[in-house]
Amino acid sequence: MNFNLNFIIRVYYEKPRSNIGWKGFVYDPYLDNSYCIIDGIYMIRKLLIDLIKKKLFLATECLNFYFLNFFIDCISWVCIGARTMNSQLHREFCSNIKNIIGIKNDVSSDLKLLNDFKISLINKHCFLSFNNFKIIFSKGNKNYQFVLRGGNKPNYNFTNIKNINSSIVVDCSHSNSFKIPINQIFVFENVYNQFKYYKNKIKK
Template sequence: MQKNNFNNKNYLITPKELKNKLPISQKIKKQVLISRKIISNIILGKDFRILIICGPCSIHNIKEALEYGKYLKKIFSKINKNIYLIMRVYFEKPRTILGWKGLINDPYMDNTFNINEGLYLARKLLIQLVENNILLATEILDPNTSKYFDDLLSWIAIGARTVESQIHREIASLLQIPVGFKNNTDGNIFSAINAIQTSSQEHNFISLDENGKICIVKSTGNKNCHLILRGGKKPNYYKNNIIECEKFLLNVGLKSKIMIDCSHGNSNKDFKKQILVIESIISQIKEGNTSIMGIMIESYIHEGNQILNINNSKKLKYGVSITDECINLQTTQDILYKINHELDSILKLRLL
């Protein structure tokens, strides 16, 4: 008899159990629903503000994440006329080969893989942030994890490595949350456009319910999905790229609203080049572009990144990313103020 290919198994807390342990107030529920509606209006062109998803590549330290979020909140209070700012809070990381898979998978970064504790810490952090009026975004990597946090998120991304996945498209069709689909890692935008079309429709599929039971789910479709350009083998944020995307989207009957990821392929993986992407976006909007509705920025307390291994997880530098490189808070503030100032008299005209 063939043996199962695992040495041990532990039972996972269910979404319902975790939500009962860490419930949220009616105030938070209302706050999250309002934020989703605002983002939906931005995607549909009914709100002139620029949606900005800003934060670290990944969350690895709860204290740091809270500090960063509170600083971001102070910035938002001064720019909310033209910018709708959401904190990027990513708990899962897709790996090209191997590496730390994120706070949910290994919260203590020591190969103990206490996933139940990771889920608990992640939900607790999200609640603390929303209680401080900090709105949140994440990426769904494991389709099952969305059920643990779906009541706390204002926006969700489907990443470049999972954009072709049928189950991710089905999950997106089930969510009552705005979803952005990134182009493939090679720069191909058609998988993301196909995903937007697919996720807008009804689907019947196998999933898990709040009690962790396998069930047949019927989704109603998600009309609040959009494209994210993240570059590939070369950047794809230039004017000619945007015009081309607009045509492709309109040809399939989709609203031509686009978010630009300033990092990854668009910065050629040089975090300092994110400002060049920002400057191009500002110039394009000044020249009359109406399709760019959002910007994604990788930012943290201090700039750069550091290498994590099992021997140094207790000796990491404070406020420095352990995955992709990030700009620091001062640069983040300068960039956000720049966007707010330079587009101040222009954004409202996009509604006319």
């Protein structure tokens, strides 16, 4: 099977926390609890520009859209994580940008919620600006992919994939690999073989 393989570099400058802990480079770039956020913003933007000059495509996760506004012009692929995919604010924000949005299934692995996010994403919204006091009328964003990352169990099986009428990204890590790195190879090979042997039954 012939295909093109393009690499997108994951540059996650902030980290989702279930409770407390280090929230990422942009918050505390010196790792000393000094929280020099302004320095973090400048340093992250410089890093992104340096990577772009090397002709690399970049991906990040949208946790805090205030931060993403500083970097959005450098990012090709924006991930909506399992803990934020139900957030109305994230749906509104993403409907107003042109970047490709990777929508992860939530931690329960309910694939119906992916479609709920998609419907909201591709439609117009009216909301208050995050940076200053003005009203934004978004046009909707049709650039999206569903990201299967597993939940209470893996969800990259053929039954799930063939029934999704959308571009798909399979996360070989997280719950699909039971968070065991060596299992990522098995997941990749399994998905590759699905597309190799059943490509006529997979919609996209």
